Amino acid sequence: MKAYIDVERCKGCGLCIENCPRGAIALTQHMNTGGYVYAAVETKKCVGCGICYTVCPDGAFSILNEGGDD
Amino acid sequence: MGDMIKGNIAVAEAAVRAGIEVYAGYPITPSTEVMEYLSGRMEELGRTFIQAESELAAINMVMGVSACGRRVLTASSGPGISLKQEGISYMNQMNFPCVILNVVRWGNGLGSLDGSQTDYLRETRGGGNGDYRNIILCPSTVQESVDLMYEAYDIGEKYRCIVEVMTDSGLGQMMEPCEMPPFRELKKCDWGLDGIYKVKRPDFLNRNIPAESETYMKKVRAMREAEQRWASVDVNDAEYVFVAFGLCGRVMEGLVDELRRKGEKVGLIRPITAWPFPEKAFAALKAENPDVKGFITVETNGEGQMAEDVAIYTRKHGLGNVPVYALAYACGVPKDAVVTADFAKIKSGQIREVF
C-alpha cells in the first residue's frame, strides 16, 4: 500500500508532512488550479501507514495498492 | 349549521383538517387556545405537537418540517411574530411553504391584549430581511377563518410561499356557528427532502444574483396577479367607499347597509388578502364609478396603516385625485355610532383626508 495525493484537493497545509513517520512527504514547487502549492509523496519511502490520510483535512490522500487506482 | 365554536379552536381544527402533521409553537395571548387545543388533538390523531422554547425556535422547527415537504402550523401574536422574522426570511429564500396564524393584539412591544390591526404594515411589508412577500389572508368571521386556513395550505404549496392568516383577539376569542371542512389526506410534497441528495446545491459565493433575484420576483408577480381577494358591497354608485378588513370589515358590511337605508350612497371594499392588496377592486371601480368622492379606511391601529395602500393603489389605477381618509380606532371593534359620526365629519370637512 502506498499513499497517493489528489493534487487538486491539496491546500499545501503541511499537516501530512508534520505527521508522516517516514518523512516521505514534501511540498513541491508546483501549484494546482486553486493556486495552492501542493505536496507530493516519495513513494519509495512510503510504508502505507495511512497517517497522512487521517490528518489531511481535505481528503487529498488515498492509500492504495502500489500502482495507484485502477 | 355547525356548532358554536371559539375562533381559535375552529382555526386550529381547520389546520388539522387541512393535513398538518406537526404543530410547533409557544403560548402567547390571544392565540394560546390554538396551541392548547392542538396539544391534545394532534396526539389524538397520531400526529406531532411540539411546545417550543420560544417563537423563534418554533419557526425554525417549522422550517425543518417544511423542508421535508410536510404541512405544519405555528400560531402566535404580534411580539411572537416579531421573533419569527428571520425564520420567515430564510424560508422564503429556500421556497419552504408554511402557514402562520397571527392573532393580532394591539401595540408596540408588549402592547396590550386587545384585538387590533396594528400589524398590517409589518405583515404586508415583511419584517425580515430581503425582497420576500408573504400572502396575508384576512378573515372577518369564524367561518371565514376556517375556510381561509384550510385553503392556505394549497395556496402555499402552489407557490411554495408563506401564507399568513391574520385574525385578531376578537376573532380568536368569539364563538360562532361554523362548518368544518373534510379531512385531507396527509402527504409529503415531492420536492421535500428525502435524505437522498439529488440536486447540487449552489455555492454561497459563486452565484448569479440578478438571475436568482428575478426567479424569486417572477413568483411574486404571479402571486400578485392571481391571488388578490376581496368582497365588494354597493361600490358602483357609491359616493364614498369604505375600505376595511377583518372585524372592521364585518362592522362596515353592516354599517354600509344601514347607511344606505338612510340614503347615504356608500359602499365597501373588504380586502380578504392584505397582500397582494386587491388593487383589481380599485381598477374595476375606476371603470364603473370614476366619480367616487372619497375612500375611507376603517381600521384599528394608530393612524390608518392600510390607508397608505389605498393611496398607492388608487393612484396606480387612475383614482389618484380621490381623497383618502383614515378612521383609525386603535383597538377593539369600532362602534357603528362612532363611525357614523366620523363619517359625517368627513363629509362636513371636519376630518381631513390623509392622502
Next chain:
Amino acid sequence: MAQERRVPALYNQAKFCGGCGHGVLVRLICECLEELGQQKKTICAAGVGCSCHLKTAINVDLIQSPHGRAAAVATGVRRAEKDMFVFTYQGDGDAYNIGLAETLNAAYRRENICVFVVNNANFGMTGGQMSWTTLPGQITATSPHGRDCARTGDPIQVPEMIAFGLKPAYVARGAVTTPAEINKLKSYVRNAMEAQLNGEGYSLVEVLSACPTNWGMTPAKAVRHLAEKVVPYYQLGELKKRGE
C-alpha cells in the same frame, strides 16, 4: 497493517482554510455515514459561519439554518421524518453563543439527533472575533488586549452542561490534533450516530480544532498550539457514555 483507504464518496472538496480541523470532521462524518449505511437517508441542519462550507463539502440533503438555530431546525426534521438520520453541523459561535438556547433546549427535550460542534475558540468566518469559548487572555478581533474573563465570562463548556445537567444519550469531546486523537474522535462520531440509530436520544460531539487563519499561525504551529495550550483547558473523551 496497511489497509486501503479511499476518501468517502459523500465527501467533496471543501473551501475550509488549509489546516482547519473542519475538514477532518467532515470526512469522519462521511466515513461513519457510509459505514452505517445512512448515506441515502440523511438530512443535515447546517449552522452559519465556517459551517456554511458544508453545503458544497458533503453530498447529503442539507438545510442551511439561521445562525444558532440548527438544533431547532433538526428538531423539526426529526419530528417530521421518523426514518431519517438527522444531524446538525455547527461552530462554537453558532451553537454556544447565539444558539445556546436552541442547543440546550434540543438536548433538554432529548431529541433523537446528533449535534456536531467544531470549537476553534473564535468566530472564524467573520474574521476571528471573540467567542464564548475564547481562552482567558486570548487576543481576538474583539478582545484586542486579551480576553478578560471577569467581564466576559469564562470559556463556556456546553458538553459538560449537557452531560451533567440534562439527560443526553451520549456526549464526547475530541480534538483534531494527532492521528491517535483523530481516530478516537471517529469513535465518538460513530457512537453518537449509533445512539441515534438505536433511538437512545440526544448526542453531542464537540471537536476542538485549530484555526490557523485567525490564530495567525501556520497549520502545523496552530495544531501544536491546539494540543499544548487549548486542549489542556478541556476534558477530552466521553463525558457521558452510552447506556450509563
